[in-house]
Amino acid sequence: MTMLDKGPTYLEPGLFEGAPMRMLRGLKVHANTVSHARLVALEETFPKTRECLGHPEFNELCRDYIDYPGVTGFSLDQIGRKFAEFLDARLVADEIRDLVRVEWAWLESYHAAEAVPLELADLAGLSDAAVLDMEIVLHPSVRTIGFDAPPHEVLVSEAPGLANAAALMIVRPQEQVLMSPLDFAQLAATGYAAEPVRICNLLASLGELQDGTELLPTLISLIGTGAFIGLRGFQA
Numbered sequence: 001m002t003m004l005d006k007g008p009t010y011l012e013p014g015l016f017e018g019a020p021m022r023m024l025r026g027l028k029v030h031a032n033t034v035s036h037a038r039l040v041a042l043e044e045t046f047p048k049t050r051e052c053l054g055h056p057e058f059n060e061l062c063r064d065y066i067d068y069p070g071v072t073g074f075s076l077d078q079i080g081r082k083f084a085e086f087l088d089a090r091l092v093a094d095e096i097r098d099l100v101r102v103e104w105a106w107l108e109s110y111h112a113a114e115a116v117p118l119e120l121a122d123l124a125g126l127s128d129a130a131v132l133d134m135e136i137v138l139h140p141s142v143r144t145i146g147f148d149a150p151p152h153e154v155l156v157s158e159a160p161g162l163a164n165a166a167a168l169m170i171v172r173p174q175e176q177v178l179m180s181p182l183d184f185a186q187l188a189a190t191g192y193a194a195e196p197v198r199i200c201n202l203l204a205s206l207g208e209l210q211d212g213t214e215l216l217p218t219l220i221s222l223i224g225t226g227a228f229i230g231l232r233g234f235q236a
Contacts (some may be wrong), residue, residue: 097148
């Protein structure tokens with residue numbers, strides 16, 4: 001916004017047509033329009049955060065955030081990418097910052113690439129050896145979020161069990177975005193499957209945790225949420 005700060009004398013001669021003051025007024029109108037569009041985009045990106053903070057405080061934070069380094073270069077659909085980082089710098093409460101992280105992860109999951117999820121029915125009829133040899137990887141829509149503080153009550157109400165969970169998983173296996181609390185074993189499994197892995201190796205890695213984890217129930221619960229896609233050995 002240097003042109004707006006320094007006035008019409010900053011404009012290079014011949015850059016625009018018309019009197020300098022008229023050009024400056026036009027630039028101000030354009031800047032106000034862009035600023036308003038960014039504020040609206042942030043409201044639409046973080047509706048739960050806006051509701052929890054209240055409109056005045058949320059709006060004030062958003063206006064300051066627009067000037068945060070790097071934000072002006074974001075498209076409207078990416079405008080919220082650094083909002084959690086900004087709130088951290090502003091020392092906003094952990095539960096609010098985590099709520100922002102969840103809302104942003106939800107949006108990323110919603111817009112993630114389509115992929116056919118591995119389902120329990122896909123394993124029916126396969127031998128134990130074939131199941132163990134199957135190669136899987138996380139569904140592209142999976143996002144996992146750990147928490148720096150007890151999760152906000154808004155999240156707990158939408159994902160029962162989250163208050164005592166190790167993390168939250170967000171995934172869109174079909175049309176609907178789902179939120180599922182994860183225990184430590186489930187969270188570890190999503191980490192192991194971030195890259196393609198055979199089921200036998202995934203179970204072996206979980207077994208090395210030596211925390212009494214029941215291996216198959218952990219795997220089955222994640223398959224039930226649509227957290228994986230099948231690669232080698234999988235028939236869609």
